[in-house]
Structure formats: structure tokens, C-alpha cells
């Protein structure tokens with residue numbers, strides 16, 4: 001759900017051929033965005049968004065990266081988030 | 090979706106930021122949307138619907154008289170930590186019937202904050218129970234709606250069956266600093282708590 005997707009070159013080149021939600025999604029994904037962000041932006045239920053995004057990935061119009069991090073990296077990231085939040089506190 | 094092969098991204102999008110997330114859960118009307126709104130750097134993307142349009146799956150609305158909308162999808166907020174890390178905040182729907190979304194939502198989360206309305210403890214039990222069972226690091230924040238705690242925190246811990254290791258604090262969902270403090274409590278818990286994802290922990294302590 002926080003997994004991020006971004007439009008591929010193929011996807012961006014094809015927006016004129018896409019319709020409705022597919023087009024809205026690809027156009028919204030010019031930068032890396034989280035699937036939940038797309039859901040809110042396009043105004044679709046999260047489950048629906050996931051299905052549409054999966055279809056667009058299968059078409060090679062979007063590409064994805066998950067958010068599973070190795071353990072030691074995870075620790076280091078949590079520490080950075082703690083520092084970051086403390087700084088804006 | 091994670092199992093799908095990576096394709097080449099269009100060249101100009103750069104390295105993806107590292108997405109991390111914290112889930113904000115809790116019962117109906119406990120202040121989840123309020124809390125996410127206080128700290129998100131982008132306007133919170135939320136799907137609210139008039140309460141009357143939401144099926145009569147809950148009849149709690151009369152207990153929160155001034156409330157006319159409820160979150161039917163989820164709140165989405167974001168805080169940029171540095172040039173690489175983006176922290177996403179997901180406020181999850183209050184009604185029990187959206188509980189099925191929690192598994193997806195909590196996957197890969199650094200931790201969760203469960204917000205409790207001290208006046209309606211029962212509403213918050215499903216969320217506490219869920220996180221206790223799944224082993225996701227979490228903290229519980231009691232939202233002090235009237236500015237005073239009508240229960241002792243120990244009573245709250247007992248009533249909601251919150252384990253001794255789980256941090257339990259009071260906070261004000263309308264106060265930015267207070268919400269940030271609550272997230273910090275969750276993150277510190279996340280650092281110290283043994284992870285399920287690793288090799289199974291010997292809970293008997295040898």
C-alpha cells in the first residue's frame with residue numbers, strides 16, 4: 001500500500017490511448033507515488049486502485065518497488081526518521 | 090504486487106525515495122484524521138462521506154454529536170524526513186467492517202499508533218487486539234478530548250489488555266507537537282522490539 005509506482009516511458013507515451021482511470025493513474029505517476037496516494041488522488045477505493053495499478057504494471061506502463069528493507073537497513077532508517085521528526089518537533 | 094518483475098522506469102524520475110510508513114488506527118471518531126492533518130506536510134488526502142450515507146453498520150454516531158462525516162477510505166499524509174526517506178501516514182477507517190484492510194495496510198509498516206478515546210474504550214479494542222496479535226510494534230495514545238483523563242492509565246491498559254511492553258501515553262490529536270511525540274514513542278518501540286520478520290524469537294527467554 002505504501003509500495004511505490006512510477007510511469008514508464010511506455011506508459012507516458014501511451015496516455016493518449018488510455019482511457020478514464022487508466023489515463024488518470026498513469027498521468028499522476030510521473031514521479032514515484034504510493035498506491036494509497038493514487039487512490040486518494042483518483043478518488044477510487046484502494047482495492048480498485050490496486051487492481052488497476054496491477055493491470056498497468058502488467059502492460060509495462062507502470063513499474064513498482066516494494067518497501068521491504070533488510071533488517072539492519074530498517075534499523076538505520078528508523079533512527080533517521082526519529083532524528084527527522086525530532087528536528088521538526 | 091511486490092513479486093512482479095521490475096521494468097525500466099522512464100529515465101527522468103531518479104531514484105525512488107525510500108518509503109516508510111506508520112499506521113494510525115483506532116475506533117470511530119477518536120481523532121485519527123485530526124492527528125494526521127496536524128503533521129502532514131501535504132493536505133491530508135482523505136475520503137470522508139456524510140455519516141448518513143455510510144450504511145448503518147455502526148450506530149455510534151449519536152455518541153459523537155458534532156461529527157457529520159466519517160472516513161470511509163483512509164487518510165493519507167506525508168512527511169519528508171530527508172532527501173531519501175519519505176514517511177507516509179495512513180489513518181485507517183474507524184468502523185469494524187474495514188478491519189479487513191488492516192493486513193494490507195500494516196504490511197511493512199515501521200509501527201502503528203492506536204488512538205483511544207478514553208470515554209469510549211470499547212471502540213478501540215479491535216485495533217489494540219489486532220496489533221497485539223500480529224506483533225507489529227505499536228503504541229497506544231489516549232486522546233484527551235475533555236482535557237482530563239477520567240480513567241487511570243493503568244486502568245486503560247488493563248481494560249484494553251495492552252501488554253506491559255507496549256507504550257501507553259496521553260495526547261491531544263489537535264496538537265502537532267503532541268502527535269509528533271506519539272509517533273516518536275512508536276518509533277522507539279519499533280527500534281527496541283524484536284522483529285517477527287527475523288528468525289523466530291525464543292519467547293521463553295531460554
Ligand SMILES: Nc1nc2c(ncn2[C@@H]2O[C@H](COP(=O)(O)OP(=O)(O)OP(=O)(O)O)[C@@H](O)[C@H]2O)c(=O)[nH]1
Pocket residue numbers: 115116117118119120121122123124155156158159160161182183184232233234235260261262263
Ligand atoms: N476536544 C477535542 N476534540 C477533538 C480532539 N481530537 C479530535 N477532535 C474532534 O473529534 C472529532 C473526530 O475527530 P476525527 O479526527 O474526525 O476522528 P477520526 O478518528 O478520523 O474519525 P473516523 O475517521 O470517522 O473514524 C472531530 O470533530 C475533531 O475535531 C481532541 O483532542 N479534543
Ligand SMILES: [Mg+2]
Pocket residue numbers: 121122123159160164180
Ligand atoms: Mg477520520
